[in-house]
Amino acid sequence: MTRAVIFGTALLLAGCGEAAPRPAVLPAPVARPIPTNGLERVMGQSAAELTRTFGTPDADVREGNARKLQFKGPICVLDTYLYPSKSGGESTVTYLDTRQPDGSPIDRASCVAALARRGGGK
Known part of the structure; x- marks a missing residue:
């Protein structure tokens, strides 16, 4: 009988603990333009x-139906993805990336403006 009392007390005490926290439900990520x-x-x-525009x-790299054109200048590198x-029409730029020649970040619009000033040539 003593064992039954100890076992019953242990079960009661185990039920007094906090319930395991539920994992947070995160909203689906929203694609930001x-x-x-x-x-x-x-x-x-x-x-x-x-x-x-850039010369x-x-x-000029092709992979499947995608194409990457890269333009370099003294201030930055512009990668365009077409x-x-x-x-089924002509391929056009849907994404671009920019960086300084050393790989550091640079404002995309500033890079485009700097490369466009080259006057379509190097």
């Missing part, structure tokens, strides 16, 4: 339009 202010010369442009690309439209 990337600001394009100052990037009108690049976003939505074709490879031919980019070449007219001959320093790199993809075909859903309707």
Whole structure:
């Protein structure tokens, strides 16, 4: 009988503890549009339009239906990513990335403006 009392007391005490906390339910991430202010010369442009604006690309990389054109200057490096439209039209820039020649970050619009000032050539 003593064992039953000890066991019953242990069960009662175990029930007095705090319930395990429920894991927090996080909302689904919301896709935030990337600001394009100052990037009108690049976003939505074709490879031919980019070449007219920035000159001959320093790199032209194709992977599947995607294409990356890279333009370098003394101030920054601009990587433009072109993809075909859903309707199968000409590939245009849908994303871009910028950095200083040493890899440090730089404002995207500032880089585009600096490279455009090259006058379409090096």
